[in-house]
Structures are given as structure tokens and as C-alpha cells.
Amino acid sequence: MATLLLAEHDDKSLNEATARALTAALELGAPVDILVAGLASRPAAEAAATLAGVGKVLLADDEALAHRRAEPVAALILSLAADYDAIVAPATSSGKNVLPRVAALLDVMQLSDITRIVAPDTFERPIYAGNAIETVRSRDATKVITVRIAAFPPAPSGGAASIETVAATDDIHLSAFVGADLSVSERPELSSARVIVSGGRALGSAEKFAEVITPLADSLKAAIGASRAAVDAGYAGNDLQVGQTGKVVAPELYVAVGISGAIQHLAGMKDSKVIVAINKDPEAPIFQVADFGLVDDLFTAVPALVEALKP
Amino acid sequence: MKILVPVKRVVDANVKIRVKADGTGVDLANVKMAMNPFCEIAVEEALRIKEAGGASEVIVVSVGGEKSSETLRTGLAMGADRGILVKTDAARIEPLAVAKLLKAVIGNEKPDLVILGKQAIDDDSNQTGQMLAALLGWPQATFASKLVLADGSAEVTREIDGGAETLRLKLPAVVTTDLRLNEPRYASLPNIMKAKKKPLDETSPEALGVDITPRLEVLKIDEPAKRGAGIKVGSAAELVGKLREAGVI
Ligand SMILES: Cc1cc2nc3c(=O)[nH]c(=O)nc-3n(C[C@H](O)[C@H](O)[C@H](O)COP(=O)(O)OP(=O)(O)OC[C@H]3O[C@@H](n4cnc5c(N)ncnc54)[C@H](O)[C@@H]3O)c2cc1C
Numbered sequence: 028m029a030t031l032l033l034a035e036h037d038d039k040s041l042n043e044a045t046a047r048a049l050t051a052a053l054e055l056g057a058p059v060d061i062l063v064a065g066l067a068s069r070p071a072a073e074a075a076a077t078l079a080g081v082g083k084v085l086l087a088d089d090e091a092l093a094h095r096r097a098e099p100v101a102a103l104i105l106s107l108a109a110d111y112d113a114i115v116a117p118a119t120s121s122g123k124n125v126l127p128r129v130a131a132l133l134d135v136m137q138l139s140d141i142t143r144i145v146a147p148d149t150f151e152r153p154i155y156a157g158n159a160i161e162t163v164r165s166r167d168a169t170k171v172i173t174v175r176i177a178a179f180p181p182a183p184s185g186g187a188a189s190i191e192t193v194a195a196t197d198d199i200h201l202s203a204f205v206g207a208d209l210s211v212s213e214r215p216e217l218s219s220a221r222v223i224v225s226g227g228r229a230l231g232s233a234e235k236f237a238e239v240i241t242p243l244a245d246s247l248k249a250a251i252g253a254s255r256a257a258v259d260a261g262y263a264g265n266d267l268q269v270g271q272t273g274k275v276v277a278p279e280l281y282v283a284v285g286i287s288g289a290i291q292h293l294a295g296m297k298d299s300k301v302i303v304a305i306n307k308d309p310e311a312p313i314f315q316v317a318d319f320g321l322v323d324d325l326f327t328a329v330p331a332l333v334e335a336l337k338p
Numbered sequence: 339m340k341i342l343v344p345v346k347r348v349v350d351a352n353v354k355i356r357v358k359a360d361g362t363g364v365d366l367a368n369v370k371m372a373m374n375p376f377c378e379i380a381v382e383e384a385l386r387i388k389e390a391g392g393a394s395e396v397i398v399v400s401v402g403g404e405k406s407s408e409t410l411r412t413g414l415a416m417g418a419d420r421g422i423l424v425k426t427d428a429a430r431i432e433p434l435a436v437a438k439l440l441k442a443v444i445g446n447e448k449p450d451l452v453i454l455g456k457q458a459i460d461d462d463s464n465q466t467g468q469m470l471a472a473l474l475g476w477p478q479a480t481f482a483s484k485l486v487l488a489d490g491s492a493e494v495t496r497e498i499d500g501g502a503e504t505l506r507l508k509l510p511a512v513v514t515t516d517l518r519l520n521e522p523r524y525a526s527l528p529n530i531m532k533a534k535k536k537p538l539d540e541t542s543p544e545a546l547g548v549d550i551t552p553r554l555e556v557l558k559i560d561e562p563a564k565r566g567a568g569i570k571v572g573s574a575a576e577l578v579g580k581l582r583e584a585g586v587i
């Protein structure tokens with residue numbers, strides 16, 4: 028049969044999470060169709076059609092699907108589900124919001140946040156903040172799966188799939204979109220960045236966070252991340268939290284500045300290729316996972332690093 | 339208006355768990371257990387709504403073994419009015435089964451609002467609330483950082499990739515909590531004593547007519563690949579040299 032992949036996008040463009048989840052979806056071995064649900068989202072559908080290996084793109088364009096609220100998107104997926112034996116989404120905030128709803132309505136158990144496909148019915152997924160890896164086999168007829176995007180490389184482009192439109196189901200108006208407060212940034216996105224500089228509680232204020240972290244991120248062309256403590260204290264936006272309960276990342280280079288390395292933080296970054304830690308406490312647990320540790324006061328070490336990086 | 343809060347007993351967030359050498363699971367013998375932190379946030383939010391006059395009763399529910407009654411007592415000590423234990427000794431209770439059990443309890447209790455944690459920190463599934471909302475045919479707002487009730491509806495701000503969004507839900511509805519919704523209170527000693535006398539009912543999957551047979555078969559549980567500790571560098575300049583050697587800058 029076939030696999031249906033729910034695209035992550037903002038109508039105007041396709042998020043790289045889609046291409047990463049596509050890699051996982053293709054590993055299931057069946058043809059993959061991509062569903063683009065939204066309002067005025069043809070540009071995103073066109074981008075999805077260029078990904079290599081896609082069967083066809085289903086475009087559902089409807090007022091009810093603007094902002095991709097869980098109830099209408101789940102209803103739409105359900106209306107298509109009979110043709111598919113696997114339904115996949117990236118484990119983004121949107122995928123995590125919608126897919127369990129679909130699973131429950133199909134009466135199947137979802138496989139959350141998978142990191143490896145062992146067989147089309149068998150998967151690996153981290154549990155206990157990544158301190159254990161569970162291998163699970165699903166006995167359900169339809170597999171409903173969210174994919175940890177940091178665990179799969181993006182599928183290349185080079186495809187030319189057709190785009191078919193599909194109708195949204197009736198909106199029963201149980202919920203309404205009121206507004207959004209989205210951060211705009213020229214920086215690479217956290218979940219797909221090649222380099223990430225993250226700041227912790229030690230930065231002490233939002234001003235210091237920006238003053239110290241930004242120049243280093245600029246010189247490394249990096250995305251900015253933060254620990255929960257830094258987000259809770261208001262030094263950085265909630266969408267920048269790295270960790271078990273924030274974003275899980277695996278960049279080429281992760282620089283942790285003034286972060287102690289709590290298990291919940293490590294869960295979000297310990298699969299990075301190279302980890303650098305800057306911390307004044309030589310006993311900080313972050314040094315147990317760091318490839319390169321610099322024991323120093325960050326307020327002098329980071330500016331020195333920015334200086335040393337100048338060509 | 340009634341608020342129902344499902345709470346889960348999990349390994350304490352500060353415990354570093356150990357995977358059993360034979361790959362059959364995680365060693366939970368003599369490990370400190372606690373209420374899932376996201377559930378604490380859910381209880382706190384329900385209590386704040388009640389204290390502000392927005393609700394008449396807060397009910398905590400847990401699915402699990404006898405020990406889960408301790409978790410319910412924690413909720414009662416925080417200030418919930420009564421508890422319901424859906425007692426089962428099943429080794430694994432999957433989110434779909436938990437959602438079905440909660441749906442059955444909700445059929446009896448008829449709450450207007452259900453607040454759950456966004457994820458349990460042991461299994462990290464992040465499913466139960468969404469599944470429950472689907473089974474009930476109710477609207478949902480996951481990852482809440484702000485919750486305001488107005489008559490017949492809830493306005494919920496959600497933490498999403500890229501920032502935040504606000505939804506209005508028609509009640510009854512399901513809300514799941516994110517970290518920044520509130521800071522849960524500690525139960526005071528007098529309240530812990532008082533909680534011992536609060537009503538705690540018991541039911542079971544059989545009594546609720548729900549089949550909890552797992553759908554997923556756990557083949558094994560492994561330790562993740564270990565990362566060797568690296569080296570300490572003496573200066574920013576040395577660090578830059580190492581990063582160039584590693585080819586990452
Ligand atoms: C349910 C739950 C979920 C959680 N989820 C997450 C999550 O997703 N992500 C996350 O990050 N955390 C999460 N946490 C929180 C986590 O347990 C830690 O509290 C948090 O990561 C600590 O942040 P930090 O390292 O910035 O602060 P701290 O632990 O306070 O560490 C600050 C560090 O800075 C160092 N320092 C201080 N001053 C300087 C200086 N001048 N120069 C250099 N170094 C300095 C100190 O030595 C220290 O190591 C969660 C916790 C719970 C209970």
C-alpha cells in the first residue's frame with residue numbers, strides 16, 4: 028500500500044522537517060504521498076513536489092485549515108486514511124499536536140518520536156530523556172508515527188511529483204484561532220541548523236544573553252538555543268529551548284555557554300557531532316559529554332572566542 | 339464547573355535511570371518516584387482556577403498500581419478535592435488505553451475541563467491528552483503556557499515551534515500543560531495530613547469496560563550509545579584550533 032506524510036510548512040514555504048521525515052517515511056518501503064494542509068499553501072505543495080521519491084502531493088486548501096488546528100487537520104487525515112497503511116509526521120509541535128488525535132480515531136497506538144526504523148513494523152525510540160532506547164513493534168494495522176527530525180537527514184530534491192487537490196472535511200468549529208506571536212529571525216532554524224550556540228542561566232539577563240551570545244552565533248553563522256532555566260527567566264524565547272521537553276537537535280557543532288548539563292538538557296543535544304562547553308565550574312556535568320571543554324568565565328571567554336574566530 | 343486532572347506516577351525527574359543489563363527494561367527498584375512534573379503543573383492550574391472562583395471541584399485521577407494512590411494523595415495535598423484510582427497491575431498501560439480509561443471516567447464525572455501534562459517524563463509519548471480529546475470529540479489545546487476561562491470557552495496560549503499561538507476552545511475541552519504555565523506549589527504539612535482524609539475512590543479497567551491490552555510490543559530496552567568525555571582546552575585560541583582540526587568551522 029502506501030505511506031501518507033503530513034508536511035510541516037507555513038503555507039508559503041516548506042519546512043526542512045518535511046524532507047527529514049520523508050527520509051524516514053521512504054525507509055518504510057512503500058510509496059510516499061505528502062499531504063499539505065493549509066490556506067493558500069500551493070507554494071508549499073510545489074516545494075514538496077520537488078522532493079525526490081514522492082509519489083504525489085495532496086493539497087488541501089481551505090479556510091478551516093488555516094493555522095492547522097488539530098481538529099480539522101485530524102479529520103482531514105482521517106478522511107484519507109483508508110488508502111494508507113502508515114501515517115507519518117515530523118515530531119514538530121504541529122505533528123505532535125495532530126497525530127495522536129488521528130491515532131486515537133483509528134484506534135491504534137502511535138509510535139512517538141522514532142529515531143530508527145528497524146523494520147516496517149519495528150522502531151527505536153528514546154525514552155527517559157534519551158537515557159534508554161526502546162525497540163517496539165506495532166501490531167496495529169495502520170502505523171501512526173512521529174519522527175524525530177534530528178535523527179534523519181533531509182531527502183534530496185530532484186523529484187517532480189504531481190499535485191492533486193483534496194477537500195477538507197466540514198469544520199465543526201470547536202476551536203478558533205485567536206492570534207499568534209511568532210519570532211522573526213534571520214538566523215538558521217534551531218532544528219535544522221549546522222551550528223548552534225546555546226546560553227544558560229549564567230548569562231544573568233536578557234540583555235547579557237543577547238550581548239554575549241549573539242556575536243558568537245553571528246561569527247559561527249549559528250542558530251541560538253537556550254536552557255530551560257534561561258527561557259524560564261525570560262532571557263530567550265520559549266521556541267529556543269533545547270532539551271527533553273523543548274527541541275531536540277543534532278547539529279555538527281553545539282556550543283553550550285554557561286549551561287550546567289542537566290539530564291533534561293543533555294537529552295536535547297547529546298547527539299550533536301561536536302560539543303563545546305564553556306563553564307567556570309570544572310565539575311559541571313556538561314563536561315562529561317563535551318568534546319572540547321573550556322573552564323573559564325564566559326563573560327571573558329566568549330568575547331575571546333569571537334576574537335579568535337576572526338579570520 | 340468541574341475540572342478533572344489525570345496525574346501519573348513516574349520516576350523523579352532528578353533520578354538518572356539505569357537500563358537493566360539484560361535489555362528487559364529500566365531498573366525501577368528502589369528508585370524515587372514522584373508525580374510527573376507536567377501533571378503537577380496541571381493540578382496547580384486547576385487549583386488556581388478554583389481559587390479564583392472559576393470552578394467548584396478539582397478531581398485527580400490516576401491509572402496504575404496501588405502506589406499510584408500516593409500520587410493522588412500528593413494531588414489532594416496540593417488542594418484537589420477528591421481522587422479516583424483506576425487500579426491495574428498491568429506492566430504497561432499505553433496512552434491509548436489510558437485515554438480510553440479516562441474517557442470512561444469522564445463519562446461518569448462529566449467535567450467541563452480536563453487538564454493533563456503535555457508529556458510524561460518516563461515514556462515521553464506526548465499523546466494521552468490529544469487521544470483523549472479525539473475520543474471525546476472535544477477540542478484540544480496542547481503545550482499551554484496561559485489559560486483563561488470565559489463563560490463557555492477557554493482561551494489558551496500554546497508554545498509552538500517559532501513562538502506562541504492563542505486558540506479559543508468551546509468547553510468542554512482538553513488542555514495539556516507546558517513548563518511555563520505556572521509554578522506548582524508545595525503541599526504544606528497540614529495539607530498533607532488533611533489529604534489523608536479526602537475521598538479516594540477506586541475503580542478498574544474491568545469495571546470501566548476498557549480493554550487495555552498493549553498494541554506495542556517492547557522487544558528490548560538498550561542503553562544509548564555512550565559519548566566519551568573529551569578534552570579540556572586552555573584558551574579560546576586553542577579551542578578554535580581544535581574546531582578547525584575537527585572540520586566543524
Ligand atoms: C520536567 C522537566 C523538564 C525539563 N526540561 C528541560 C529542557 O527541555 N531543557 C533544559 O535545558 N532544561 C530542562 N529542565 C531543567 C533542567 O533540569 C535544568 O534545571 C536546566 O537545564 C538548568 O539550566 P542551566 O544549565 O542554564 O542552569 P544551571 O543549572 O543553573 O547552570 C548554570 C551553569 O552556569 C555556570 N556558570 C555560572 N556563571 C558562569 C560564568 N560567569 N561563566 C561560565 N559559567 C558560569 C555554572 O557553573 C553552572 O554550571 C527540565 C526540568 C524538568 C523538571
Ligand SMILES: Cc1cc2nc3c(=O)[nH]c(=O)nc-3n(C[C@H](O)[C@H](O)[C@H](O)COP(=O)(O)OP(=O)(O)OC[C@H]3O[C@@H](n4cnc5c(N)ncnc54)[C@H](O)[C@@H]3O)c2cc1C
Pocket residue numbers: 154161343344345346347362363364374376377399400401402403428429430431432433436453454455456457458459460461462463464465466467559
Ligand atoms: C520500561 C517501562 C516500564 C514501564 N512500566 C510502567 C508501569 O509499571 N506502570 C505504568 O503505569 N506505566 C509503565 N510504563 C509506561 C506505560 O507503558 C505507558 O507508556 C504510559 O503509561 C503512558 O505513556 P506516557 O505517560 O508517556 O503518556 P503521555 O502522553 O506522555 O502522558 C501525558 C499525560 O497523560 C496523563 N497520563 C498518562 N498516563 C497516565 C496514567 N497512568 N494515569 C493518569 N494520567 C496519565 C498525564 O496527565 C500525563 O502528564 C512503562 C514504560 C516503560 C518504557
